[in-house]
Amino acid sequence: MTPHELQQRQQRLLIRSTELRLQLRSDMQGLQRPAALADQLGAGLAWLYQHPQWPAGVLALLLILKPRRALAWTGKLWWLWKSARRLRRWRENLRA
Template sequence: MNPRLVDLYQQQGRLLERITTQRQSLAVQWAPVQRAVYGADAVMQLLQRSVSYLRSHPLVVATVVTALVILKPRRAWVWSQRVLFVWRRWRRLQNWVSLYRLWL
């Protein structure tokens, strides 16, 4: 076989090994950045879903703004906590009832 061709194949093998090593090193170094990007992506998706929900339910926005205007912001905060508590209990009751129906 041609010695020049043998040298080229050996050089190609060394380059492929070097590329593999560099890719593995880059994957390890890139992991923290990738986690941060995934976190930012999750936040952006949540924000987009929230905006979409608020655009499709303008009555909710109007109710919140009206409550803030009528009530003082501190009292509105207290009432929002109460409403959230009641809403969570309602959802839990709905889940319980749906599970109970499955058992019947």
């Protein structure tokens, strides 16, 4: 290849790279809201892990005021807790 052909090829590749970058940016804009929601959910879960007294207090208050409803919610929350732990272990195994 001549230097002129190499320069043209480089220019075409740069143009293609720019086009792909712009296309990726437009494709990613559709994922901004779900990603922001996932970030908020993660931050909320992190806060709950750091402050377990709040959910425990709410559950205790519910147990005092509405024992039957509290027992029903206890089962649901226990299932949610176990599922979150399983999901975390699964995610850690994927990373390894």
